[in-house]
Every structure is written in structure tokens, then in C-alpha cells.
Amino acid sequence: MLSTKVMDTLNSLSSKKHLKYTIYLAAIIVFFAIILIPPIIGILIKAPEIGNFLNYPELVNTASIAIVNSFVIGLIVAALDLFAGIPLAWMITRSKSRWMSILDTLADLPFIVPTAALGYSLLLFWSSDSGISGLFGSSIVSPGYILVMFLHFTFSFPVVVRVLVGSMLDYKMEYERASRTMGAPPLTAARTVTFPILKPSLIAAYSLAFARSLSETGATFIVAGLLFQNGPVFIQNLKNDLTAGAITTATYEGGTVFTSIILIAISLVIFGVIRVVGNRMRLPLGFFGKKLPVFEKKLSYKKGVLTRNTLALIVFFGIILLPSVFVALPAFQAITQGTNLVDALTGAGIWASFWNSLLLSYVLGVIVTLLGILAGIPMAILIARKTFGNLPSVILDSLMNVPIIVPSIALGVSLRFFWQGTGVPDFALLVLAHLAITYPYFVRSMSAAIERIPIELEDASKTLGAKPFTVFKSIVLPLTKYSILSGAIIVFTRSVSETGATLAVTSTLETAPVLIVNWVNSIRGVGTAIAGVNQSTVGLACGLLILFSFIVLFALRLLTKKKGKA
Amino acid sequence: MPEVRVVNVTKKYGKLYALNNVSLTIHDQEYFSLLGPSGCGKTTLLRLIAGLIEHDSGEIHIGDRRVDKDPPEDREIGFVFQTFALFPHMNTWDNVLYGPKVKNYDSKQAETIGHEVLELVKLSERLNAYPSELSGGMMQRIAVARALAAGGKILLLDEPLGQLDAKVRNDIRYEIRRMAKDLKLTAIHVTHDQQEAMSISDRIAVMKKGKIVQIGSPKELYMHPNSLFVAFFIGESNLLEGYVTKLEGKNAEVELREGYKIQAYNERDIKVGDRVVLAIRPETCEMKLGLIGEGLDGLFGQIEKTTFEGTIVRYEIRLVNGDRFVINRPSLTEEWVKLGQEVTITYPKEKAHLFPYPANGLSDEISV
Ligand SMILES: Nc1ncnc2c1ncn2[C@@H]1O[C@H](COP(=O)(O)OP(=O)(O)OP(=O)(O)O)[C@@H](O)[C@H]1O
Ligand SMILES: [Mg+2]
Numbered sequence: 001m002l003s004t005k006v007m008d009t010l011n012s013l014s015s016k017k018h019l020k021y022t023i024y025l026a027a028i029i030v031f032f033a034i035i036l037i038p039p040i041i042g043i044l045i046k047a048p049e050i051g052n053f054l055n056y057p058e059l060v061n062t063a064s065i066a067i068v069n070s071f072v073i074g075l076i077v078a079a080l081d082l083f084a085g086i087p088l089a090w091m092i093t094r095s096k097s098r099w100m101s102i103l104d105t106l107a108d109l110p111f112i113v114p115t116a117a118l119g120y121s122l123l124l125f126w127s128s129d130s131g132i133s134g135l136f137g138s139s140i141v142s143p144g145y146i147l148v149m150f151l152h153f154t155f156s157f158p159v160v161v162r163v164l165v166g167s168m169l170d171y172k173m174e175y176e177r178a179s180r181t182m183g184a185p186p187l188t189a190a191r192t193v194t195f196p197i198l199k200p201s202l203i204a205a206y207s208l209a210f211a212r213s214l215s216e217t218g219a220t221f222i223v224a225g226l227l228f229q230n231g232p233v234f235i236q237n238l239k240n241d242l243t244a245g246a247i248t249t250a251t252y253e254g255g256t257v258f259t260s261i262i263l264i265a266i267s268l269v270i271f272g273v274i275r276v277v278g279n280r281m282r283l284p285l286g287f288f289g290k291k292l293p294v295f296e297k298k299l300s301y302k303k304g305v306l307t308r309n310t311l312a313l314i315v316f317f318g319i320i321l322l323p324s325v326f327v328a329l330p331a332f333q334a335i336t337q338g339t340n341l342v343d344a345l346t347g348a349g350i351w352a353s354f355w356n357s358l359l360l361s362y363v364l365g366v367i368v369t370l371l372g373i374l375a376g377i378p379m380a381i382l383i384a385r386k387t388f389g390n391l392p393s394v395i396l397d398s399l400m401n402v403p404i405i406v407p408s409i410a411l412g413v414s415l416r417f418f419w420q421g422t423g424v425p426d427f428a429l430l431v432l433a434h435l436a437i438t439y440p441y442f443v444r445s446m447s448a449a450i451e452r453i454p455i456e457l458e459d460a461s462k463t464l465g466a467k468p469f470t471v472f473k474s475i476v477l478p479l480t481k482y483s484i485l486s487g488a489i490i491v492f493t494r495s496v497s498e499t500g501a502t503l504a505v506t507s508t509l510e511t512a513p514v515l516i517v518n519w520v521n522s523i524r525g526v527g528t529a530i531a532g533v534n535q536s537t538v539g540l541a542c543g544l545l546i547l548f549s550f551i552v553l554f555a556l557r558l559l560t561k562k563k564g565k566a
Numbered sequence: 567m568p569e570v571r572v573v574n575v576t577k578k579y580g581k582l583y584a585l586n587n588v589s590l591t592i593h594d595q596e597y598f599s600l601l602g603p604s605g606c607g608k609t610t611l612l613r614l615i616a617g618l619i620e621h622d623s624g625e626i627h628i629g630d631r632r633v634d635k636d637p638p639e640d641r642e643i644g645f646v647f648q649t650f651a652l653f654p655h656m657n658t659w660d661n662v663l664y665g666p667k668v669k670n671y672d673s674k675q676a677e678t679i680g681h682e683v684l685e686l687v688k689l690s691e692r693l694n695a696y697p698s699e700l701s702g703g704m705m706q707r708i709a710v711a712r713a714l715a716a717g718g719k720i721l722l723l724d725e726p727l728g729q730l731d732a733k734v735r736n737d738i739r740y741e742i743r744r745m746a747k748d749l750k751l752t753a754i755h756v757t758h759d760q761q762e763a764m765s766i767s768d769r770i771a772v773m774k775k776g777k778i779v780q781i782g783s784p785k786e787l788y789m790h791p792n793s794l795f796v797a798f799f800i801g802e803s804n805l806l807e808g809y810v811t812k813l814e815g816k817n818a819e820v821e822l823r824e825g826y827k828i829q830a831y832n833e834r835d836i837k838v839g840d841r842v843v844l845a846i847r848p849e850t851c852e853m854k855l856g857l858i859g860e861g862l863d864g865l866f867g868q869i870e871k872t873t874f875e876g877t878i879v880r881y882e883i884r885l886v887n888g889d890r891f892v893i894n895r896p897s898l899t900e901e902w903v904k905l906g907q908e909v910t911i912t913y914p915k916e917k918a919h920l921f922p923y924p925a926n927g928l929s930d931e932i933s934v
Contacts (some may be wrong), residue, residue: 178640178645180637180671181616181644182665182712185637196655
């Protein structure tokens with residue numbers, strides 16, 4: 001049989017030490033040569049242009065304010081996410097109600113809605129007549145600072161809930177039970193035992209939310225209004241100014257590099273601080289005097305729990321979920337009006353570009369996902385199993401953070417600078433950019449999964465005579481299938497909704513979220529006006545995009561469910 | 567005071583009865599064990615008493631208080647978990663002081679309690695060590711100390727010795743009993759190790775498939791098992807199937823397979839012609855070389871297998887009718903009998919317990 005032959009070949013190959021190391025080395029080289037080094041060098045090449053930019057104190061001033069905005073919003077939003085996410089994750093993991101698995105799936109929703117569509121949805125919900133503002137006769141939240149906060153809260157919330165639910169499910173309840181039997185009311189037990197043990201996940205959740213907020217571009221651009229700028233929006237505006245001929249290329253490049261470098265430098269510092277302070281931080285057991293347990297005790301039972309759950313649900317449905325899917329309303333109106341739907345489905349007029357963009361996004365997503373898995377698995381094993389020793393594994397693991405914390409627009413800008421003039425086609429650039437942004441997420445979730453497999457299992461399999469490849473296929477793969485697939489989902493959805501790096505890398509290729517940003521801008525009178533684009537076309541486009549994302553996510557979910565049980 | 571009363575408690579997991587209408591009273595200051603094979607519901611019962619899981623129906627009383635609606639923190643208990651569940655983010659000292667602190671004792675008081683319990687479990691070193699740095703035996707002591715420090719009058723232990731090696735286990739089990747007695751606690755100890763239960767308990771409840779089969783002192787269970795299951799599970803028993811052919815008062819005559827007749831003792835309501843199972847403990851038997859006497863007085867057979875088990879030698883004997891029989895003899899004070907040797911086994915007939923043949927078959931009755 002062919003497959004046995006292939007297995008035999010792979011097995012005998014896998015026994016050869018040098019081949020194994022070749023694969024690992026290849027993975028390391030790919031990581032450095034394609035993901036880590038190009039953006040760093042790209043930005044350094046253009047560093048001299050900063051001088052040019054500094055000649056415009058007004059621009060520098062705007063840039064500084066934008067950068068401060070980025071960090072203030074990121075830090076606050078991540079904290080709010082934790083605050084709102086903990087009760088929800090708690091409810092999802094602890095309640096025995098059957099509704100919880102539905103709630104769990106719903107919590108993923110804003111995650112798969114491409115952020116550009118999400119941004120438009122929020123814009124409609126919070127500040128247009130058709131949303132709740134219509135009820136009050138004026139904009140409840142006008143585009144700008146607060147709306148950006150709402151937006152970032154919405155799209156980073158699912159990340160936090162996902163991380164927290166995962167870690168709470170892994171958590172050994174025995175600790176909390178022990179605490180209860182010694183007299184601690186539920187809240188006290190949670191505060192003194194559960195959360196300290198879950199602390200690494202809380203820190204991870206906070207960091208991820210912060211990173212997401214820092215690097216999001218497309219949707220922020222949509223809800224920013226005309227005055228507000230954060231780092232990514234500032235860079236995007238510079239680009240528009242360049243296109244409009246308002247500034248020179250040198251100023252544009254200088255400004256972009258300036259903003260990117262500062263964003264990167266400060267975020268590196270902040271991540272370092274989060275790590276160090278987070279690890280040192282200890283909640284006192286001493287209960288701040290003696291008052292707290294009484295108050296904690298009161299909040300621990302029926303009324304307290306009910307209030308907490310109700311608030312968590314109100315926040316989730318009212319601030320996260322409803323605004324996220326609100327765009328379905330204009331989409332629905334577009335459908336009932338008929339003409340738009342027919343146009344859309346037949347690809348008439350502007351819709352031709354919509355379908356092209358959608359196709360481009362999905363093709364790109366699939367390629368990036370496959371490449372990510374291929375390059376990511378050896379790296380994950382390397383990190384988890386410390387193949388080359390403890391130190392290299394720790395170093396690789398921390399380097400993995402770099403692409404996560406670098407704002408994606410900055411990453412795209414530097415990639416562009418690096419590959420400029422090398423003749424690499426734009427599509428390949430897009431693949432590289434998306435790979436750089438998504439790869440660390442995949443490696444992270446994968447190496448965590450591999451670490452959870454006791455090494456004894458692999459050893460046991462080896463003592464039973466299994467060759468390395470068989471061990472991988474019969475032990476590692478089945479046990480991590482779920483993580484591979486959920487990692488793939490993250491990569492895919494991130495790629496499909498990525499805007500910042502895409503905008504920075506190419507001006508010829510229009511992915512679906514970029515198209516939506518352009519359409520929305522056309523309505524708002526920013527950038528180029530596009531004939532035939534109006535509220536209902538954008539609504540319908542967002543609706544279709546969400547629908548397709550849904551179908552893909554649903555299919556993948558089914559797949560993970562089945563495979564997870566196998 | 568803290569007597570624990572469980573009344574008609576039922577707990578279901580889906581269709582499975584983890585506990586089926588269980589009732590039980592544990593006296594104040596008693597050292598009580600829940601004993602039974604894996605999956606019989608011991609942990610479930612213990613956790614219900616602790617309030618860690620909710621029951622479907624029935625009542626649980628501690629002292630004169632009905633507690634089954636109370637959360638665990640209000641039940642004034644101490645619980646020692648099988649996996650110890652020492653808080654990994656706290657060192658030994660903080661683990662032990664957790665209970666007093668949560669209960670808002672002032673720090674002086676808490677520390678006094680901490681020193682007291684640590685002295686009780688004979689642990690005074692490495693108080694700054696974290697659980698991951700300790701040996702199993704030490705973790706076990708800390709787990710007990712921590713439960714004691716919380717100050718409850720009821721100590722619940724779920725296989726507290728399960729993770730320890732045999733030697734340490736034997737030492738520690740008596741210490742736990744001693745501490746419980748010194749502190750006048752009511753202790754409920756879950757185990758599936760019948761030796762452990764026998765050696766430390768005042769009374770034992772033997773459980774099977776969500777039900778309590780028999781409650782009694784170790785001696786009662788051993789001498790007067792109320793069922794084949796208990797006879798088989800507590801200690802060891804040879805089980806022989808047959809029919810009652812004659813009854814004179816309590817003396818019975820039983821016909822085994824192949825028409826082989828032996829004597830037995832009838833404590834139950836068994837009639838002539840009934841199908842029965844005879845339970846004889848290996849250690850009550852004497853063994854003589856050769857075939858001595860005629861039928862009825864003894865069992866005839868041939869040594870089929872000998873196993874040296876340290877202090878005892880275990881002989882497996884094929885009886886003349888084909889049944890198998892096991893007896894244990896001291897290994898040092900007696901000369902070992904050779905394979906193939908014909909032997910006669912005798913036993914006091916009042917030690918041969920008769921049980922009606924179980925309705926669902928013998929193997930089902932003794933299966934766990
Ligand atoms: N959370 C649960 N969900 C479903 N079934 C459960 C659950 N907990 C226990 N059971 C079932 O209830 C029965 C009793 O379990 P329990 O843990 O009380 O057994 P046990 O006597 O303590 O066994 P062991 O000696 O193996 O610890 C078992 O059949 C078990 O499979
Ligand atoms: Mg158990």
C-alpha cells in the first residue's frame with residue numbers, strides 16, 4: 001500500500017537525527033529570515049528620514065498625541081475587557097445551564113466579524129440615526145475618542161473571554177473546593193486561590209487585548225471621525241496626505257518610521273512592565289484590614305451572583321453583541337429593497353470588486369493558514385520540548401512576542417520598506433505580512449498544547465517501538481488536533497480581517513476589509529469617492545462578509561468538535 | 567455533639583445512581599470509614615457531607631443542624647483531598663494559616679493555631695517551601711495540618727493515603743487516627759483499602775454500587791458478614807457453590823459439585839434444597855498431609871500452586887470435585903508443602919458461613 005510505504009519512508013527518515021535537525025533549523029531560519037528580521041531592517045533602512053519629519057513640529061505634535069492615544073486606549077480597554085470578561089467567562093465555565101455553550105459560541109462572534117465590518121456596525125449603532133442614537137434624536141456617541149474605545153473594547157473582548165474560558169476549564173477545581181472547606185465564601189476563594197493560580201492567564205489575556213487594541217487600523221479608521229487619531233490612524237492619514245500631494249515622500253516615510261519606532265519601543269517597555277509587575281503582583285490574603293470578607297461574603301451568594309451575572313450579560317449583549325451585528329439591519333433593508341441584492345449577487349457594477357476582494361481575502365487566508373501550520377508546528381515542538389535546550393527555547397518564545405506587540409500597520413510599513421524594489425509581487429508581500437502577524441498566535445497555542453502532553457506519553461510510545469514520526473502521528477497529532485484547528489481558526493480569521501498591514505503593504509490589492517474601509521470612507525467623504533456606494537451597499541457588503549465568515553467558522557467548529565472528541 | 571446524620575440521600579449522574587437512598591449515622595468522635603470498590607460512591611458521599619456537590623434528595627445533619635442547603639464554608643469541616651490540593655502559590659506556612667485567616671482570626675491567634683497543628687503533624691522544618699518542592703509524605707502532613715487548622719470538628723478524608731508508598735502509608739494512618747482522637751474530632755475516612763479501614767476504624771460502612779451493604783466494627787464485618795459481597799470484600803473468602811441436603815438446628819450439610827458433601831453453619835433463613843454459597847476464610851483452615859478421615863470432616867485435594875508472599879505462603883488447592891480452594895499458612899514456622907501433595911483441609915464448621923445463592927448469579931454479586 002502506498003500509505004504504508006510513505007509511512008515507512010517518513011519513519012526511517014525521521015529516525016535520522018540530521019534530518020530532524022534540518023527541519024528544526026529550517027523552521028528557525030524561516031522565522032528569522034521571513035518573520036522577524038525583515039520588519040526590523042525595513043524600519044532601520046528608513047530611519048534617516050526621521051530628520052525630515054522632525055522639520056514639521058506640528059506633525060510631530062500630532063504624531064505624539066496620536067501615540068499617547070494609542071497607549072491610553074489600549075491600557076484602559078484591556079483593563080475593561082478583564083473587568084467585563086472575568087464574570088462572563090466565570091459564568092460560562094461554572095454555570096450548569098445548557099445555554100452556556102451557546103453563550104460561549106456567541107462570545108466568539110465579534111472575533112470572527114472582520115473588524116472593518118465591526119467598525120461600520122458600531123458606527124451605525126452608536127452614532128447614526130438608524131441606531132440607538134435615532135431614539136434620542138442625536139448621536140449618543142459621536143465618532144472619535146469614546147467610540148474608538150467602544151470599538152476596541154468590542155473586538156478585544158472575545159480574545160479575553162477565550163483565553164479566560166480556556167484557562168478556567170483547565171483549572172483544577174480542587175483548590176477552590178479546599179478553600180471553601182476551610183471557610184472561604186466563593187468570592188474570597190476566587191480572590192485568594194483561583195485568580196492567583198490563574199494569574200498567568202489573566203496577564204496573557206490583558207497583554208493580548210492590549211496588543212490587539214494597539215495594532216488595529218481598519219475599523220479604528222472608520223469610527224475615528226475627522227479629528228481623532230491614534231498611531232495607526234495617523235500613519236494611514238499620512239499616507240492619504242501623500243496621495244493627495246500634501247506632503248513629500250520623505251516626510252511620509254520619516255513620519256511613518258518615527259511613529260512606528262516609538263509605538264514599538266513603548267509597547268516593548270509596557271509589555272516588559274506587564275510581565276514583571278504582573279508576576280510580582282500578589283493580592284494580599286490579609287484582606288485589607290478585616291472588613292472585606294464580610295462584604296465579599298455578601299456578594300458571594302444568590303443576590304450578589306444574580307446581580308453580577310445580570311450585569312455581565314447586559315454588558316455582553318448591549319455593548320458587545322448587539323452593536324457588533326447591528327449592521328445586519330441595513331443589510332436586511334438592502335435585501336428587502338431588492339435592487340442591491342440582485343446587483344450584489346450578479347456582481348454588477350461595484351459588486352464585481354466586492355467579490356474579487358472577498359475571493360482575494362479567502363485565498364490569502366487559506367494560503368497563510370497552511371504556511372503558518374507548516375512553519376509553526378516544528379517551531380512549536382522546538383519551544384515546547386526544548387529540543388535545543390532551555391535557553392534557546394525561552395529566547396525563541398520571547399521573540400515570538402515581537403510580531404504580536406508590534407502594531408500591525410508599523411509591521412506592514414517596515415515590510416514594505418524592506419521588500420521595496422526587490423520585485424517581490426504585492427501578493428507575496430501580503431502573504432508575508434499576514435504570516436508575520438498570525439504566525440506567533442499559532443505557535444503560541446500549539447506549543448502550549450504540546451506542553452500539556454506529558455512527555456511520558458511520548459516516551460511510552462517510544463519504548464513500545466515507535467519511530468519519531470509514528471510518535472508524532474499517533475500521540476502528538478491526535479492530542480493536539482483541537483489546538484491545531486483552533487490555532488488555524490485564529491490565523492485564518494486574523495488574516496481575513498487584517499487591515500492595517502494590508503493597507504501599508506500594498507495599494508494595488510484590495511482585500512475585503514480594505515474594500516469596506518474604502519467604501520465607508522467614500523460615504524464619509526474621506527479619500528476617494530466611489531460611485532454607487534451608499535449606506536445600504538456597505539451594509540449589505542458587511543452583512544455578506546459576516547455571513548461568509550460565519551459559514552467558515554461554523555464549518556471549522558464542526559470539524560474541531562468532531563476531531564476534538566476523536 | 568457533631569454527630570453526622572445522612573438520611574435517605576440520593577445522588578444521580580444522568581441515569582447512574584452514584585448514591586441510592588443512603589442512610590447512615592456517624593457518632594460524635596467516632597473514626598468512621600467508607601469502604602468499597604472503585605466507583606461505589608464513597609467520594610460522592612463524602613463530598614455531599616462536605617457540601618462540595620449537591621444531592622438530589624434526602625437530608626444531611628451535622629449535630630442538630632440540617633446542613634444540606636448550606637455551602638461548604640458554613641459547615642465547620644476540614645477536608646483532606648486525595649490530591650492534597652495544597653495551594654501552589656503559597657508556601658507551607660501560608661497554606662496552613664489559610665483557614666484561620668479566612669475565618670478572620672487575628673494574626674497572633676492564627677499563628678498559635680498554625681504552630682499547634684504543625685506540631686501535631688510533626689512538621690517544623692521547611693515552612694517556607696512551596697508544595698512543588700515537597701515530598702508526598704510532607705504534602706500529606708501539610709494537607710492534614712491545614713484541614714485541622716481550619717478548626718472544624720469534623721474531619722473528612724478522601725483516600726488521604728492513596729498517593730503515598732506502602733511504608734509511609736502504614737505509619738501515617740495511625741497518626742491520623744491518633745490526632746483525630748486527641749482533638750476529639752469526628753472523622754470520616756474514605757478508602758478502598760480494606761486493610762487500612764480495618765486497622766484504624768471504629769466502624770466501617772461497606773458500600774457497593776451506590777448503596778451501603780453493611781455497617782459495623784471491623785471485627786463484626788470480619789466475623790459476621792451479612793452478605794457474600796462483604797465476606798468476599800473484607801478479608802478473603804473461598805466461595806463454594808452447592809445445595810443444602812440436611813439441616814439439624816444450625817448445622818447444615820451441603821452438597822457441592824460432583825456430589826461432594828461437606829459441613830457448614832446456618833445463621834440465616836435457609837431451607838433444605840436451597841441453592842447456597844459457602845464462604846470459608848483461608849486463615850481459619852488447618853491443613854494436614856494425606857487424605858485423612860472420611861468426607862464431611864474435611865476437604866480433600868491436591869496442592870496445585872504455591873506462592874511465597876513474605877510472611878505467609880499461599881496454597882492453591884484443587885479439591886477432588888474440581889473446585890478450587892485457597893489457604894494461607896505462616897511461612898517461617900511451618901515446613902512448606904510441596905506441589906502435587908495430597909492434603910486434607912479442616913475448618914471449624916461454625917466458621918463456614920452459608921449464604922443463599924444470589925439472584926443475579928455469584929459473579930455479579932462479588933463483582934465490583
Ligand atoms: N461529576 C460526575 N459526573 C458523572 N458521573 C460521576 C461524576 N462523579 C462521579 N461519577 C460517577 O459516580 C459514581 C461514584 O463515583 P465516586 O467518585 O463517588 O466513586 P468512589 O467510590 O469514590 O470511587 P474511587 O474509589 O475510584 O475514588 C461512579 O460511577 C462515577 O463514575
Ligand atoms: Mg473516590
